[in-house]
Amino acid sequence: xxxxxxxxxxxxxxxxxxxxxxxxxxxxxxxxxxxxxxxxxxxxxxxxxxxxxxxxxxxxxxxxxxxxxxxxxxxxxxxxxxxxxxxxxxxxxxxxxxxxxxxxxxxxxxxxxxx
Amino acid sequence: xxxxxxxxxxxxxxxxxxxxxxxxxxxxxxxxxxxxxxxxxxxxxxxxxxxxxxxxxxxxxxxxxxxxxxxxxxxxxxxxxxxxxxxxxxxxxxxxxxxxxxxxxxxxxxxxxxxxxxxxxxxxxxxxxxxxxxxxxxxxxxxxxxxxxxxxxxxxxxxxxxxxxxxxxxxxxxxxxxxxxxxxxxxxxxxxxxxxxxxxxxxxxxxxxxxxxxxxxxxxxxxxxxxxxxxxxxxxxxxxxxxxxxx
Numbered sequence: 001x002x003x004x005x006x007x008x009x010x011x012x013x014x015x016x017x018x019x020x021x022x023x024x025x026x027x028x029x030x031x032x033x034x035x036x037x038x039x040x041x042x043x044x045x046x047x048x049x050x051x052x053x054x055x056x057x058x059x060x061x062x063x064x065x066x067x068x069x070x071x072x073x074x075x076x077x078x079x080x081x082x083x084x085x086x087x088x089x090x091x092x093x094x095x096x097x098x099x100x101x102x103x104x105x106x107x108x109x110x111x112x113x114x115x
Numbered sequence: 116x117x118x119x120x121x122x123x124x125x126x127x128x129x130x131x132x133x134x135x136x137x138x139x140x141x142x143x144x145x146x147x148x149x150x151x152x153x154x155x156x157x158x159x160x161x162x163x164x165x166x167x168x169x170x171x172x173x174x175x176x177x178x179x180x181x182x183x184x185x186x187x188x189x190x191x192x193x194x195x196x197x198x199x200x201x202x203x204x205x206x207x208x209x210x211x212x213x214x215x216x217x218x219x220x221x222x223x224x225x226x227x228x229x230x231x232x233x234x235x236x237x238x239x240x241x242x243x244x245x246x247x248x249x250x251x252x253x254x255x256x257x258x259x260x261x262x263x264x265x266x267x268x269x270x271x272x273x274x275x276x277x278x279x280x281x282x283x284x285x286x287x288x289x290x291x292x293x294x295x296x297x298x299x300x301x302x303x304x305x306x307x308x309x310x311x312x313x314x315x316x317x318x319x320x321x322x323x324x325x326x327x328x329x330x331x332x333x334x335x336x337x338x339x340x341x342x343x344x345x346x347x348x349x350x351x352x353x354x355x356x357x358x359x360x361x362x
Contacts, residue, residue, distance in 0.1 A: 008197055009197060012196055015200065025349035026268070026349060027196075027261070027267070029197070029199035030264060030341075030342065030345035034203075037206055037342075040204070040207040041210075046204055046207060046208070053201060054201035057194075057198040060148075061258075061259075061316060062144070063144045064192065064195045065192075065260065065263065065277045066144055066191070067136075067184075069163060070185075070188075072274060072275070072278045073174065074274070075275055085239050085244035086248060086279075088238055088239075089235045089236075089238040090235065090255070090283055093234040093283070094290065094291075096231075097287075097313035098295065098309045098312075100226050100227055101308065101309040101336075102298055102300035102306065103298055103300065104222055104223040105219055105223045105300070105302075105309065106299070106300050
């Protein structure tokens with residue numbers, strides 16, 4: 001487990017450096033993700049220790065955003081004031097996004113199978 | 116000779132250390148996860164939503180300011196970055212399996228991502244939501260750890276972004292089935308991918324519980340949307356006129 005964690009922290013560090021010096025608009029961890037992804041593509045397989053740590057993280061990813069999400073208590077008055085806008089935007093947006101993505105896939109694959 | 120400590124001294128000691136916030140966070144999540152499993156992983160019993168509710172009620176009862184709680188809980192929060200990097204592994208696995216359908220998947224992803232931003236920002240703005248709320252709408256369909264990083268860089272609230280992302284995930288997991296049925300999208304891979312684009316991690320775990328092929332495609336969609344969102348949203352933010360008018 002430790003070698004996997006060390007590797008991930010090193011990629012995160014590399015991502016932070018790239019973000020700081022080259023691409024300040026993109027968060028360091030995302031650049032770390034991209035660098036690690038390129039490394040995996042070049043390597044052609046996932047090291048076992050890395051897979052172990054990654055699976056542990058993805059299983060309980062939700063735990064990690066509990067501290068930040070709890071900050072919603074500071075926004076309660078603001079959210080209550082704009083409740084209608086928030087609920088409509090979130091609801092309509094998710095329905096439209098699912099629908100648009102699904103329809104594009106359906107349309108494109110029907111065309112592909114006809115050709 | 117030691118005299119027994121009065122209860123409030125124990126309390127002052129405990130609440131000053133990160134331990135209390137960590138215990139609170141992990142216990143609340145544990146309870147949330149337990150309820151989620153007991154409900155047969157129903158999306159409405161989302162463990163994050165339950166945990167946030169429990170922590171919020173506890174902070175209220177303990178009269179503990181959020182800033183003080185976060186001082187302790189930041190150790191959990193820090194791991195978000197590390198977890199983001201480790202998302203490379205599931206994305207890599209997905210890419211290896213699915214190279215044949217890349218073109219339609221990417222076109223669908225770009226369409227879904229743009230519809231998500233345009234509809235959420237457009238509706239929230241037209242109904243009079245303020246700058247902080249509209250800004251947090253921008254990356255809400257991207258998986259929460261990445262969305263929060265992006266929001267922070269753009270000067271929007273990571274907290275509201277995380278909350279909107281979780282609500283979006285829950286709504287997507289519950290509603291996607293009806294939308295896709297209504298539109299006649301029947302292939303599992305198409306259904307899974309659509310849920311993953313719109314409702315990231317929460318939608319993905321829903322997709323896995325319905326059909327493994329849907330789950331694999333949902334997870335790929337979530338990963339690709341995360342990377343695309345992180346790169347494209349900061350670029351778009353400078354060019355969409357509505358972003359400037361908002362300030």
